Every structure is written in C-alpha cells, then in structure tokens.
Amino acid sequence: MLGWVAFLLTAAAVFLVASVASSVLRSALAQYRARYLARSLRDLSDMFLFVEPDQLLLLNVAAMVLLAVLGLWIGGPFVCAFGAALGFFAPLFGVRVYRRRRLARFEGQLADALQQIANALRAGLTFAKAVEQVASRAAPPLGQELGLYVKEVRLGVHADEALSAMARRVGSQDLELVAVSANLVRQMGGNLAEMFETIAATLRERFRLEGKIRALTSQGRLQGTIVAALPLCLGAFLDSYRPDLMRPMFEHAYGYVLVAAIVLLQATGFVLIRRIVAVEV
Numbered sequence: 001m002l003g004w005v006a007f008l009l010t011a012a013a014v015f016l017v018a019s020v021a022s023s024v025l026r027s028a029l030a031q032y033r034a035r036y037l038a039r040s041l042r043d044l045s046d047m048f049l050f051v052e053p054d055q056l057l058l059l060n061v062a063a064m065v066l067l068a069v070l071g072l073w074i075g076g077p078f079v080c081a082f083g084a085a086l087g088f089f090a091p092l093f094g095v096r097v098y099r100r101r102r103l104a105r106f107e108g109q110l111a112d113a114l115q116q117i118a119n120a121l122r123a124g125l126t127f128a129k130a131v132e133q134v135a136s137r138a139a140p141p142l143g144q145e146l147g148l149y150v151k152e153v154r155l156g157v158h159a160d161e162a163l164s165a166m167a168r169r170v171g172s173q174d175l176e177l178v179a180v181s182a183n184l185v186r187q188m189g190g191n192l193a194e195m196f197e198t199i200a201a202t203l204r205e206r207f208r209l210e211g212k213i214r215a216l217t218s219q220g221r222l223q224g225t226i227v228a229a230l231p232l233c234l235g236a237f238l239d240s241y242r243p244d245l246m247r248p249m250f251e252h253a254y255g256y257v258l259v260a261a262i263v264l265l266q267a268t269g270f271v272l273i274r275r276i277v278a279v280e281v
Contacts, residue, residue, distance in 0.1 A: 040056060040091065040092060040095050043095050043096075043099060044056075044095060046169050046170075047098065047099060047102055047141070048140075048141070048144050056091065059091055060087075060088065060090075060091050063087040063088075063090040063091060064084050064087035064088050065084075065087070066087065067083035067084060067086050067087035067090070068080050068081075068083045068084035068087060069083075070083055071083025071084070099171075102141050103170065103171060103172055105141055105142075106141045106142055106145070106170060106172060106175075107172055107174055107175075107203075108207070109138060109139070109141075109142040110142065110172070110174055110175065110178070110203060111200045111203040111204050111207070112200075113134050113138060113142055113146070114178065114196040114197070114199055114200040114203070115196070115197065115200045116130075116133075116134045116137075117130045117131060117134055117193075117196050118192075118193040118194075118196040118197045118200070119193075120133055120134070121192055121193040121196070122193045127159070127182075127186070127192060128150070128153055128159065131146055131149060131150060132146075132150045134146060135147045135149070135150050141170075145166055145169070145170055146166075148166070149162050149163065149166050152165070159186070160183045160186065160187070163178075163179045163182060163183065164179050164183070166179070167179040174199075174203060177199065178196075178199055181195055181199065182195070182196075217277040217278075220273060220276065220277035221273075221274065221277055223273065224269075224270050224273030224274055224277070225270075227266075227269060227270070227273070228266050228267075228269070228270040231262060231266060
C-alpha cells in the first residue's frame with residue numbers, strides 16, 4: 001500500500017514539474033519569438049533579405065545542436081554547454097556582421113552617387129529624376145535603397161519623409177547628414193548640386209584619412225591577432241605532441257576553470273588592443 005502511495009505521489013510530482021517546465025518553456029519561446037526573432041527579421045527585411053520566421057528558428061536550433069555536438073566531441077560537457085550558448089547567439093551575430101559589411105559597402109558607394117546626383121541636377125534634371133537615374137545604374141545595396149526611395153515617392157510619400165526613412169533604415173550617419181541637408185535646402189532654398197558636391201568631397205577626404213589610419217595601425221591589429229591566437233595554436237600543438245600533458249586539464253574542474261580564465265584574459269587583451277588601435281575620424 002505504501003509503495004502505491006509513494007508511486008502516486010512521485011507521479012504527481014513529476015507531472016507538476018513537467019507542467020511548470022512546459023509553461024516556462026512556452027513562455028520563453030513566446031518571448032524569443034517576440035523579441036529575438038522579430039528583431040532579426042526586421043533587420044533582415046531592412047537589408048532586403050526576406051526569411052520566414054520558422055526558417056530562422058530552424059537555423060538557430062541547427063546552429064545550437066551543431067556547435068553543442070562539436071563542443072562535446074572536442075572537450076566534454078563544459079565545452080558542449082559553451083558551444084550551445086554560442087550557437088544560440090550565432091544567427092544574431094551573423095546578422096550584425098552582415099549589416100556592418102552592407103553598411104560599409106553602402107557608405108563606399110555614397111560619395112560617387114552624390115556626385116552623380118549633383119551632375120544630373122546641373123544638367124537640368126529634378127531631384128526625383130536624378131535619384132531615379134542613379135538608382136537604375138547603382139549596384140546593391142545603394143541601388144536597392146534608392147530604388148525603394150523612388151517607389152515610395154511614386155506611391156505618394158513625401159520626398160523628405162522618404163529620404164529620412166531611408167536614412168533610419170540604413171543606419172548610416174553619412175546618409176543622415178545627406179538627408180537633413182537635402183531636406184533643409186529643399187525647404188529653405190539653395191543649391192542642391194553644390195551641397196551634394198561638398199558632402200561628396202568631405203566623404204572622400206574622410207575615407208582617405210581612414211585608409212591612412214588603417215595602414216598606420218595595421219601592425220597593432222596584427223599583433224593583437226597573433227597574441228590572441230598564440231595560446232590556441234600552442235595548446236593544439238601540445239595536444240598532438242604530448243597528449244598526456246593536456247588530457248588531465250580536461251578531466252578535472254580546475255582544468256576547466258583554468259581554460260575559462262585563459263579564454264577570458266585573452267579575449268580581454270584582444271579587445272583592449274583593438275580599442276587602442278581604433279582611431280575615430
């Protein structure tokens with residue numbers, strides 16, 4: 001009799017814990033879809049990459065499972081947990097990296113596009129026609145953004161609002177400067193062609209200074225990369241040459257603490273070096 005009572009109590013406790021866990025997981029999944037997926041999908045749509053929410057969720061789960069299995073195969077449960085956590089944030093990190101690269105390409109195209117718009121304005125075209133002409137010839141991502149601007153204006157959106165929306169969507173400070181300047185000149189009167197030529201010359205000079213600074217600080221960035229990669233390469237060499245010296249590190253908790261401390265210190269040093277050699281223009 002007592003055995004059946006214990007069994008029923010255990011079954012009830014397991015059912016209660018499972019119900020609570022299921023409720024927590026459903027709530028976490030809903031928060032995940034509302035925040036993480038929504039932000040990622042919005043960023044992707046702003047970059048003209050249209051992905052279904054289920055596809056992005058599947059990609060995230062696949063990255064978690066892949067990195068978790070790889071971590072378990074390399075270093076055991078601790079590395080497995082670290083790989084799963086890394087896989088959870090991998091798609092978001094990939095979206096941010098792609099956005100930064102797209103922004104860099106856009107800003108690299110902006111100066112020439114402004115000069116072309118200025119030339120078209122001097123030739124007698126209106127601002128809308130000049131932007132349409134440049135959009136039809138420009139490569140992505142500049143051509144995509146200008147093409148969307150032209151479509152919004154054709155659908156009835158005010159030109160100033162469409163230009164400001166494009167600046168917010170791209171996230172470029174240079175484009176925000178262009179949008180504010182163009183809106184002021186259009187509202188208060190002025191020479192748009194001369195304004196665009198001035199901004200284009202300023203952007204080219206800034207790019208020239210940034211290239212010179214990158215050349216002068218390249219040695220510091222290379223030193224930071226070498227210092228960060230040296231322990232990993234040395235550990236891989238010792239693991240292949242003397243595995244009996246490396247295996248005890250992954251068989252005790254102190255070894256994992258030591259590896260975590262090394263990773264933390266190396267990452268801190270790498271970030272500090274990158275900040276030292278980063279010069280804003």
